[in-house]
Amino acid sequence: MILQLIVTGISLGVVYGLIGMGMVLIFRAVGIVNFAQGDFLMLGAFICFAFNQKMGMPIWLSFAITAVLIGLSGIVFQFITYWPLRDAQDKTIIVSTLGASIALREMTKLIWGSTPQTIDPLRGGIVKIAGALLQWQYVIIIVFAALLMSMVYFLLEKTLLGNIMQATAQDKYAASLMGIPIIVAIGLTFFISMLITGAGGVMLAPIFFITNTMGVMAGVKAFAAVVIGGFGSVQGAIIGGLLIGLIEVFAGTYVSTTYKDTVVFAVLIISLLVRPQGIFGEKISEKA
Amino acid sequence: MRKLKIKNLIILFLIALAFALIINFPHISSIYMIRVLNMTMITYLAVLSLYVVFGMAGQSSFAQCGLMGIGAYITANMCTRWGFSPIFGMIMSMLGTALFAFIIGFALFRLKRFYFSFSTIALMTILNGIFANWTKGTGGPVGMGNLVQFSVGGFVFDTEAKYFYLIIGFSIAASIIIWKLFRSPLGRSFMAVRDNEIAASCMGINNLLTKNIAFAISGILCGLAGSLFAFLSGYISATSFALPQSQLYLVVIMIGGSSSPIGALIGSILINLLPEWLRFLKDYMMLIYGVGIMGLMVVLPEGLVGGGKDLYAKYIKRKRSRVDAEQGL
Numbered sequence: 001m002i003l004q005l006i007v008t009g010i011s012l013g014v015v016y017g018l019i020g021m022g023m024v025l026i027f028r029a030v031g032i033v034n035f036a037q038g039d040f041l042m043l044g045a046f047i048c049f050a051f052n053q054k055m056g057m058p059i060w061l062s063f064a065i066t067a068v069l070i071g072l073s074g075i076v077f078q079f080i081t082y083w084p085l086r087d088a089q090d091k092t093i094i095v096s097t098l099g100a101s102i103a104l105r106e107m108t109k110l111i112w113g114s115t116p117q118t119i120d121p122l123r124g125g126i127v128k129i130a131g132a133l134l135q136w137q138y139v140i141i142i143v144f145a146a147l148l149m150s151m152v153y154f155l156l157e158k159t160l161l162g163n164i165m166q167a168t169a170q171d172k173y174a175a176s177l178m179g180i181p182i183i184v185a186i187g188l189t190f191f192i193s194m195l196i197t198g199a200g201g202v203m204l205a206p207i208f209f210i211t212n213t214m215g216v217m218a219g220v221k222a223f224a225a226v227v228i229g230g231f232g233s234v235q236g237a238i239i240g241g242l243l244i245g246l247i248e249v250f251a252g253t254y255v256s257t258t259y260k261d262t263v264v265f266a267v268l269i270i271s272l273l274v275r276p277q278g279i280f281g282e283k284i285s286e287k288a
Numbered sequence: 289m290r291k292l293k294i295k296n297l298i299i300l301f302l303i304a305l306a307f308a309l310i311i312n313f314p315h316i317s318s319i320y321m322i323r324v325l326n327m328t329m330i331t332y333l334a335v336l337s338l339y340v341v342f343g344m345a346g347q348s349s350f351a352q353c354g355l356m357g358i359g360a361y362i363t364a365n366m367c368t369r370w371g372f373s374p375i376f377g378m379i380m381s382m383l384g385t386a387l388f389a390f391i392i393g394f395a396l397f398r399l400k401r402f403y404f405s406f407s408t409i410a411l412m413t414i415l416n417g418i419f420a421n422w423t424k425g426t427g428g429p430v431g432m433g434n435l436v437q438f439s440v441g442g443f444v445f446d447t448e449a450k451y452f453y454l455i456i457g458f459s460i461a462a463s464i465i466i467w468k469l470f471r472s473p474l475g476r477s478f479m480a481v482r483d484n485e486i487a488a489s490c491m492g493i494n495n496l497l498t499k500n501i502a503f504a505i506s507g508i509l510c511g512l513a514g515s516l517f518a519f520l521s522g523y524i525s526a527t528s529f530a531l532p533q534s535q536l537y538l539v540v541i542m543i544g545g546s547s548s549p550i551g552a553l554i555g556s557i558l559i560n561l562l563p564e565w566l567r568f569l570k571d572y573m574m575l576i577y578g579v580g581i582m583g584l585m586v587v588l589p590e591g592l593v594g595g596g597k598d599l600y601a602k603y604i605k606r607k608r609s610r611v612d613a614e615q616g617l
Binding site: 033035080081084085088089091092093094095096098099100101102103104105106107109110216220223224227231258259261262265266268269272273276 | 348395396398399400402403405406407409410411413414417418420421531532535538539542546571572574575577578579580581582585586589
């Protein structure tokens with residue numbers, strides 16, 4: 001029982017962590033908070049649904065196609081919401097992403113309707129680990145999300161491309177003086193961010209139903225994960241996501257199913273009060 | 289001097305026109321349209337509360353709809369369940385919501401910028417969870433129905449038209465108070481905190497307390513809006529007080545322009561009346577609306593009021609340069 005809960009919690013948590021990581025990448029690159037991130041999770045699930053259920057492709061193939069398509073849509077998103085507003089105030093960009101979130105939700109509703117849909121699990125059936133019966137889907141989510149995260153980490157820290165992206169994130173002007181095409185670096189960041197978010201959506205889809213509002217709660221919980229972990233820190237997003245996932249599952253079982261979200265966000269407020277900068281955040285003193 | 293007088297006359301004329309329109313409006317339009325305008329004014333009150341905390345004090349709060357919900361549920365419990373008079377219920381809604389905002393503010397305002405916004409998202413979600421699940425206090429998922437009508441003495445507000453006068457009266461009063469606040473030392477200290485906290489504290493302003501007071505004032509307005517909403521619709525449930533609604537308020541104030549209450553008014557009118565005018569678009573309405581917000585932010589980052597001001601400034605500048613050119617300077 002406990003093991004099952006832990007596995008469920010971790011698998012939810014890694015998905016929150018993936019979305020949170022996407023947010024952190026964008027935040028580090030361009031300094032804005034993307035309120036439409038959860039809706040890209042929903043979009044990923046719906047695109048995969050179209051390939052898997054409507055066209056009858058095998059799930060792994062549709063997963064791969066979805067990942068690429070959702071990444072490309074991230075670049076488009078970047079050109080619409082961020083690039084024209086790059087010199088504007090933060091609040092303007094935030095409202096622009098809120099508008100994008102409404103538009104995405106309505107677009108999917110117009111295309112695929114509002115009835116809840118579902119897709120094939122990445123692998124069906126049940127596996128027995130250490131005496132506990134677990135669904136394969138949860139195990140696969142954990143393995144696959146860990147793989148994705150380590151790939152992104154490797155890309156960011158060990159490759160030239162990652163260096164280019166980090167340089168752009170730190171100082172756009174200096175990066176452009178070094179001959180880095182900023183727009184390419186930012187576009188690439190949005191590509192990766194949306195790719196991992198959409199992949200999270202495909203992995204969550206067999207567990208929850210696909211609706212056009214499935215991204216709202218997941219997005220808000222990813223926010224919570226990012227804030228608990230420390231804004232701007234990639235490993236913080238992952239740890240925060242795991243915490244949120246575990247708290248959600250355990251609160252749902254031992255406290256009350258109706259109040260599980262309330263407990264999650266109460267934990268967020270408490271953690272903000274105790275450690276506003278997050279687990280991995282550094283305390284930056286204000287500059288005058 | 290003469291120019292100033294003409295300007296005053298025009299303003300007086302406009303005010304008289306507005307009054308005539310307001311008084312006659314319920315006689316010349318359908319009940320449905322009055323209903324839409326009533327909801328518009330309630331939205332306006334909620335957005336005005338956001339103007340105080342976001343436009344003046346610079347703290348982007350996503351909890352306004354939750355505060356409104358607190359006001360609505362206080363009114364519903366006070367008047368319908370315990371049988372207090374509606375006026376008392378409304379005053380208790382305003383005070384209760386303000387007190388809640390003031391106390392929770394001490395916790396939330398320890399956080400700055402984005403972090404404050406996130407904590408208000410969390411607050412909003414917690415409040416919504418409580419509204420949706422606390423069967424005893426809020427009716428749980430079913431909500432609370434059959435709420436009593438608003439009444440003063442023996443006079444019962446039982447038609448849309450009567451509510452129209454009531455709500456517009458409250459809106460005008462609230463606008464005047466907020467306008468006075470804008471010119472008062474307290475309002476100026478809000479704006480000082482918004483522009484630069486360190487400089488503000490050097491001027492002897494207590495940042496935490498100032499932000500708290502701003503949040504409490506917004507709480508009064510939210511409590512009023514929630515209370516009016518409960519009286520007007522006669523039924524409240526948790527779905528009316530959810531996060532998307534709060535996000536909408538932020539969008540509304542950004543569309544109108546966060547620099548003045550007029551922006552809040554224009555934004556709420558636009559957001560409530562556009563769906564009526566664009567009814568023929570049907571399902572595409574919300575999609576166009578979302579895309580429209582994105583487009584508007586690109587074209588007018590300061591909102592409609594800010595854009596209008598820019599245009600006016602350009603017009604004045606051009607006029608001046610022409611005068612200069614004519615004088616051969």
